[in-house]
Amino acid sequence: MTEVLRRGRASLAFSFFTQGVAFALLVTRIPAIQDRYGVSDALLPAFLAAVPVLAGVGSVATERLVKRIPPSRVLRWSQPVVLLALLGVGTGERMAGLGVALALFGLAVGALDASMNMLGVSLQREYGRSIMLGFHAVYSLGGIVGASLAWAGAHWHLALRVSYLPVVLVLLPAVLVGSRWYVDADGGGREAVPGATGATGATEMDAADAAERSGGVVFRALLPLCLVMTFAYIGDSTVSNWSAKYLQDVLGSSEQLATVPYNVYMVTTLLGRAIGDLGVRRYGAVAVVRVGASVAAAGFAVVAVAPGAWAGTGGFTLVGLGLCVLVPQTFAAAGRLFPGASDAAVARLNVFNYVGFLIGSPLVGALGDAWSYRGAMAVPMVLVLVTFGYASSFTPRPDRYGGGHERPRTADVGRGSNGV
Numbered sequence: 003m004t005e006v007l008r009r010g011r012a013s014l015a016f017s018f019f020t021q022g023v024a025f026a027l028l029v030t031r032i033p034a035i036q037d038r039y040g041v042s043d044a045l046l047p048a049f050l051a052a053v054p055v056l057a058g059v060g061s062v063a064t065e066r067l068v069k070r071i072p073p074s075r076v077l078r079w080s081q082p083v084v085l086l087a088l089l090g091v092g093t094g095e096r097m098a099g100l101g102v103a104l105a106l107f108g109l110a111v112g113a114l115d116a117s118m119n120m121l122g123v124s125l126q127r128e129y130g131r132s133i134m135l136g137f138h139a140v141y142s143l144g145g146i147v148g149a150s151l152a153w154a155g156a157h158w159h160l161a162l163r164v165s166y167l168p169v170v171l172v173l174l175p176a177v178l179v180g181s182r183w184y185v186d187a188d189g190g191g192r193e194a195v196p197g198a199t200g201a202t203g204a205t206e207m208d209a210a211d212a213a214e215r216s217g218g219v220v221f222r223a224l225l226p227l228c229l230v231m232t233f234a235y236i237g238d239s240t241v242s243n244w245s246a247k248y249l250q251d252v253l254g255s256s257e258q259l260a261t262v263p264y265n266v267y268m269v270t271t272l273l274g275r276a277i278g279d280l281g282v283r284r285y286g287a288v289a290v291v292r293v294g295a296s297v298a299a300a301g302f303a304v305v306a307v308a309p310g311a312w313a314g315t316g317g318f319t320l321v322g323l324g325l326c327v328l329v330p331q332t333f334a335a336a337g338r339l340f341p342g343a344s345d346a347a348v349a350r351l352n353v354f355n356y357v358g359f360l361i362g363s364p365l366v367g368a369l370g371d372a373w374s375y376r377g378a379m380a381v382p383m384v385l386v387l388v389t390f391g392y393a394s395s396f397t398p399r400p401d402r403y404g405g406g407h408e409r410p411r412t413a414d415v416g417r418g419s420n421g422v
Contacts, residue, residue, distance in 0.1 A: 007128060010185030014121050015140045017081060017180065020173050021114060022144020023151070024088050027166060028107065029242070030152035034162055035091060039100045049101070053108040054356035060112020061356070065349035067113070068120065073345060074184035077117035081177050083110035089170045092162035112356070116349045123337030123344050124187035132282035138330040139275030146268050223339060224347060226395040227332050228354045230291075233385040234328040235358025236365070237298060237321065240382045241267050243363040244375070245318050248305070252375050255311035263318040270322035278327045287331050287396040295390045298324025302383035306376050328389065329355070335396045 028035075036046055060080075067076055083106060090103035122137045148169075155165035245263040249255040274294075281290045301320030308314035336347040362382070369378035 006183075006185060007125070009183040010121075011125055011129075011133065013180040013183040014118065014125065014185075015137055017077060017114075017118055017177060018122075018137045018141040019144040019147075020081060020177050021084070021111075021118065022141040022146075023148035023169065023173065024084055024144075025111070026145040026148025027152055027169065028088055028091065030149050031155065031162060031165070034156065035100070038162060039094070039097050041097065041100070049104060051360060052101075053104055053111070054359045056105055056108030057112035057115070058353045058356040060109040060114075061116040061349050061352040062112075063109075064113045064116040065346050068117070068345045068349070072186040073117040073120040073124075074181070074186045076113050077121065077184060078178075078181040080110045080113040080117065081181075082174055084114055085170045085174050085177075089163075089166050092166035112352070115355065116352045119333045119352060120345045120348045121184060121186070123333055123348055125185060126334060127337060127341070127344075128185075128187045132279040132287070132334065134330040134334045135275045135278035135282065135327065138326075139272055139278075142268060142272035142275055142326070146265075146272065149265070149268065221350070224336065224350060226392040227336050227339070227351055230328060230389045230392050230395070231332050231351055231354040232358040232361070233382075233389050234325055234332070235355055236362035237302070237325050237382040237386050239359050239362030240302075240366050240379070241318055241321055241325075244366050244370075244378075248375055248379070249311050249314050253308060253311045253314045255314075259311055259315075263315050266315060266319050267322040270319050271326040274323045274326035275330065278330070281327075282331070287335065287398065288393050290327050291331055291393045291396050292390055294324045294327040295386050295393070296324065298328075299383045299387045299390075300324070302379050302386065306379040306383065325386070331396055338398055339395075 032046075032050070035041070041049060064073075064076055087103050087107035087110060091100060091107070094100050094103055118137075122134050126133050151165065151169065154160075155162075242264060245267065246260040249263060250257060250260040278290060281293075298321050301317045301322075301324055304317030304320060305314050306317075308317055333348055333351065336351045337344040340347040365381065366375075366378045369375075369381060
């Protein structure tokens with residue numbers, strides 16, 4: 003393994019960490035942002051919905067951009083925009099300024115998420131073994147750090163600019179320096195074995211081969227992974243948006259205890275992703291995805307029938323352990339399915355991250371109000387179980403090197419984004 007690849011992996015991991023910090027600092031200080039700008043409860047959902055919608059636009063735009071410039075360059079300039087937009091949220095004075103800052107944040111986050119995962123998929127191909135879960139584990143660690151900083155800011159009643167400015171001053175120059183070592187591995191794939199079929203079926207594999215030859219992405223072949231991504235983020239948004247309310251209003255917990263499930267969820271997500279790559283290397287992506295879907299569904303079932311707050315917290319803990327493997331492996335599977343067009347596949351798949359986020363929270367809220375919140379928890383449980391049926395889509399593609407494993411290519415590996 004070359005030093006260029008090691009530096010590329012480390013610098014990309016730091017980008018994932020930085021994004022986790024920035025996103026957590028934004029979403030965990032929403033009440034303070036609302037108070038600072040005087041955003042009404044009726045208007046707040048519009049501001050919040052605009053971020054994932056614009057992020058989807060940014061992700062689609064990135065698919066077009068990377069046809070002309072390498073993903074590393076998109077990442078190099080989108081991450082500073084995210085950090086500066088975060089600072090803009092904390093330092094603005096008027097609601098119009100908040101709208102502009104959130105719009106920039108959303109567009110840049112879409113480009114950032116897409117380009118980070120493009121580089122992660124191509125680096126995994128060069129390494130020849132599973133490393134994607136490790137990148138997302140570092141993102142979870144960043145989320146924990148960001149949420150902890152936000153808690154400290156709220157506890158000490160710090161102004162948003164005081165909370166955000168030191169973070170931006172530290173992370174912005176660090177990511178600019180680290181971006182020198184991003185590695186743009188070749189997005190082109192190897193020639194598939196003629197007539198080979200995997201567990202995804204001959205039709206999907208033929209479609210993938212056709213896309214590989216034409217340099218495009220066939221949506222029908224990518225659809226199962228898009229659904230898995232959507233369902234995973236519906237489950238994730240259910241935990242992030244409703245776990246505290248569920249514990250307090252349905253299970254009768256105290257206000258302090260109601261904050262515990264999301265923190266535990268983030269910690270278990272970090273732990274699951276930290277060891278997930280080892281599981282993929284030993285047992286394969288299909289087995290890991292099936293176990294993850296089963297554990298997450300069991301967690302939602304426990305939440306739905308929990309007799310008290312601690313049982314509910316245990317259910318959300320299981321959800322974190324199960325869901326944590328689905329998203330990284332979905333990106334990795336898209337890269338394997340379309341080795342000749344992995345950047346386009348990742349960009350399109352990334353849009354369904356935001357689709358799930360937009361659907362999940364309103365869906366659970368509407369069902370909770372119209373029916374019951376216990377019943378509403380059954381919806382993400384069923385959707386996560388559906389992903390069990392799509393697990394075969396995560397089978398590594400057979401290739402000419404045999405065994406369905408990816409052999410790292412050495413050509414162009416020494417060419418980093420800084421020309422090394």
